[in-house]
Amino acid sequence: MALTLQERIAEVEERVAxxxxxxxxDRNDVKVIxxxxxxxxxxxxxxxxxxxxxxxxxxxxxxxxxxxxxxxxGTWHFIGxxxxxxxxxxxxxxQYIHSLDRISLAxxxxxxxxxxxxxxxxxxxxxxxxxxxxxxLSPEAVPGFLxxxxxxxxxxxxxxxxxxxxxxxxxxTRPVFRGLRELRDELNQxxxxxxxxxxxxxxxxNDFEVAIQEGATWVRLGTVLVGH
Ligand SMILES: *Cc1c(COP(=O)(O)O)cnc(C)c1O
Numbered sequence: 001m002a003l004t005l006q007e008r009i010a011e012v013e014e015r016v017a018x019x020x021x022x023x024x025x026d027r028n029d030v031k032v033i034x035x036x037x038x039x040x041x042x043x044x045x046x047x048x049x050x051x052x053x054x055x056x057x058x059x060x061x062x063x064x065x066x067x068x069x070x071x072x073x074g075t076w077h078f079i080g081x082x083x084x085x086x087x088x089x090x091x092x093x094x095q096y097i098h099s100l101d102r103i104s105l106a107x108x109x110x111x112x113x114x115x116x117x118x119x120x121x122x123x124x125x126x127x128x129x130x131x132x133x134x135x136x137l138s139p140e141a142v143p144g145f146l147x148x149x150x151x152x153x154x155x156x157x158x159x160x161x162x163x164x165x166x167x168x169x170x171x172x173t174r175p176v177f178r179g180l181r182e183l184r185d186e187l188n189q190x191x192x193x194x195x196x197x198x199x200x201x202x203x204x205x206n207d208f209e210v211a212i213q214e215g216a217t218w219v220r221l222g223t224v225l226v227g228h
């Protein structure tokens with residue numbers, strides 16, 4: 001029999017807690033984002049009622065209706081590839097953008113954030129696995145990228161984001177997640193940002209426990225939490 005939403009949330013919570021315990025981490029250092037791109041407005045509403053605060057969508061076209069109805073009830077994350085001409089739609093609505101991957105996008109985010117009189121929290125998307133099907137900066141490009149956007153003071157880089165290849169055995173994703181953590185630590189040694197970069201957005205339904213063991217601070221969960 002299919003599990004209810006409440007049961008799925010409880011099961012995910014147990015798995016997150018176990019992964020934290022297994023790696024000596026504090027449960028409060030890992031936040032769960034419900035990825036609702038596959039599901040209906042009604043499901044997003046149920047997720048919020050069930051007490052999950054963080055909602056993620058990957059396309060404005062799919063998110064628009066949900067956000068217009070439920071926007072003020074949660075904290076919204078934009079996790080998909082963001083076209084520059086869509087920045088005007090998401091600024092002021094999505095508190096976190098996980099997919100900053102090019103200078104032109106940083107400039108547009110800065111411009112629209114100034115116009116909206118806010119700061120936007122961003123994660124740099126990094127292609128650790130090197131798959132050419134994935135968006136993201138190469139790890140080697142990140143220091144230069146941070147230097148180039150340093151003057152865009154309305155764009156606040158709080159973390160790094162990556163996606164691992166889909167593997168039959170989640171253990172095989174570990175080097176990707178470890179690579180993102182090591183990159184974060186190296187960047188902080190270079191002190192390229194006004195404040196240290198603390199956040200790691202990594203881990204999806206298939207691999208979130210490995211990501212947590214490697215230091216994820218945000219896991220993005222669709223299928224396992226809200227269904228597909
Ligand atoms: C769809 C998506 C997710 C969630 O995927 P699941 O495997 O269903 O958990 C997480 N992150 C990004 C960037 C996505 O596009």
